[in-house]
Amino acid sequence: MDKLMNNHWVMRVIALFLALMLYASVNIESGTQANKSTSPLNTSTSSSLETAVVTDIPVVTYFDEEDLVVTGVPETVNVTLEGPTGSLLKARQQKDFEVYAELTNLSIGSHRVNLKIKNLSSDLKATISPSVITVSIEEKISKDFPVEVEYINEDKLEEGYSPDQPIVSPNSVRVTASKEIIDRISKVQATINLEGAKETINKESRITIYDSDGNILPVEVEPSVVDVTVPIKSPSKVLPFKVVREGELKKGFSILSMETDPKEITAYGPLDVLENYDFIDGVKVDLSEIEKDTVLEVDVPLPEGIEKISPETVKIEIDVDEQQEKSFSDKKIEEVGMAEGKVFDFLDPDIGELDIKIYGAPSVINDINSADIELYINLSNLSDGEHEVQVQVNSPQNITWSLEQEKVKVRISSAS
Template sequence: MDKLIDNRWVMRVFALFLALMLYAIVNIESGSSVNKPPTPLTQSPVADKAIVTDVPVVTYFDQENLVVTGVPEAVNVTLEGATSSLTKARQLKDFEIYADLTNLSIGTHRVNLKYKNLSEDLKASITPSAITVSIEEKVAKDFPVKVDLLNEDKIKEGYTPDQPIVNPNSIRVTASKDVIDKILSARATVSLENIKETMNKESLITIYDRDGNVLPVEVEPSVVDITVPIKSPSKVLPFKITREGELGQGLSVFSIEPKPNEITVYGPLDILDKLEFIDGVKVDLSKIKEDTVLEVDVPIPEGATKVNPEKLEIEVDIEKQEEKLFTDKTVTQVGLSEGKILEFVNPETGSLDVKVYGAPSVIEDIKPEDIELYINLTDLSDGEQEVNVEVNGPQNITWSLQQEKVKVKISSAS
């Protein structure tokens, strides 16, 4: 046996035999593995299916010159494929459904919806898969904006709306000629509930057809500014001019002429009902040395909201002063209680001289009966009393009395 092992030819033959045996074993295992089912590690990915709803539809066409109708805003897409890719697509919606109309002519067409940017291991089916579209030439036309005033019956009592002001006063609608021909009006709305002053508001434009239906068209601008002037209750009133200060020596007022001669006052009805005239329009004579036109503020009566105009022009004409004397003007009385007797003590005659001053043309026309002297005896008790003498006379004159007070005696009738 040892001799066989030591024989190199015997060993070579043995080695060859082993090599053949190993080769046969490997080929047998390889052949048998072809028919074996794949192990879990070599299985293909698990397939899944899901519906993605409300996927927007993108339309490709000449948007500058054409208008397309019939394209749905969104569709449903059924996705099928590897779970991981499907989950990602559902969450991100990073794929696109589109209608390619770029090579289509004006008219009606049946178009298949397509998809892109979808993972290669996903398949998609679109519902609906095809749509009917209408391609028309784009037309633009301007329409005036009409304003609908809502809740006019709920505006504050006494207040009324004036004509609304719209900026801009017209808008441009872009659509197909067929749609443009259906348009009746472009309208904006404003609510007047509880309004009592001029209001400013932004309002959306709505386009209506002749049947009152809203048309979904392109509008520029889609929002306009609306001003609604609100007219509050008003009352036209005269006003009283109060003279302050005195003219320089030797000067007299010939005339004071306001423009306008009435004021419109605005405010709540209960305030206006109480007003009879406006007081507080003042002219300071101490600052006037010649004919002058003054601009004077008109005071707003308490509780009112505004006046119109807010300022008056008052023309003051000045002339050199002249004087005129009226003698023995009887002093009349007012306010003497019933059953009382009046007796003049000083002057005993009950009459005074009065000198009036004014512009020549004013003085010239004054007559004795135009000047009235009187004393007010209201609430005076019996006995001798000194009482101020009051003077009534035409406008634009001043006067001086022989004496400023008179002494009288009041007694009860026996």
């Protein structure tokens, strides 16, 4: 072995072998690196051409919009794009290209039209679906139509409430479309929701155009929104009212007559509230301010639970005259309200009679006689024994009176 190692030919052969091995190793690695550097480029070149479908792209139509109407153009189309990944991704995200139908130079009638695309990156190819459409070009006309009001949820109004005649402003609108569409129009409608309404509704409503089958027609409307007022009629009840007199006329004067205009008030509100009222109380007149014939305008109070009244004021015409007096003697005092099984006796006055004077205008008291005046005492809820009781007077209106005594004494006992 040592001899072989010392032989220079053997060493040359070994050196040559090692050199060949090193050369081969370097070339193999270099070839691998070359493959690694070139292979991705080829892959990129082949894989960067991708396709994608972009949906719902609006279709822009070019034509004489002032004088013509076009139908048959779809609102949107789908576009299949092919190209490099970067450009494709940008186009999908931004959708900055346009699909359009060029109709500018076409005549009135029916036409087959190729949809086109613009503003698309030059390295992208596009396929439009549908790519060909059939359009109809017609002359544009305008016509005025009255506006109808359609109510919804009318059944959800509270009991007794109902809508009155609606007011629409403006009450007609101008519809612009082709003659074929104009001839199909059956109804021009504004819609109002009545649910829960208790008072006048004031709302804006969008106009909708229908054909006879209830289909909505695509037309131009001017104005497209109108103002609608719907008065809501609530349950009502006509009620008389009571005039409450406060204060006294100046000495020497009496009321000749007192007339009201109107004589009844209309009250509006829920049915269950109206049922509780037979008249309206609290219309007040201050007599202390009256010295001559007068016409007053007096507020009518709003009863509890009532939503509104009409009218809210009434006129009261008061005529006055110089006061005169008239006397009636020995007017018998009647009793009311005594419990069953009870009896009573007058103690003061023991005869149960009183004198009364009445005061009023001459034309009023001249027609009053003794039978028109009633005196009575209320004995309800009184126990056995002696009691002082207030004397009450029933008399015609527009007079005053005075009694020789305002109270009487009575004795109540059980019947034997």
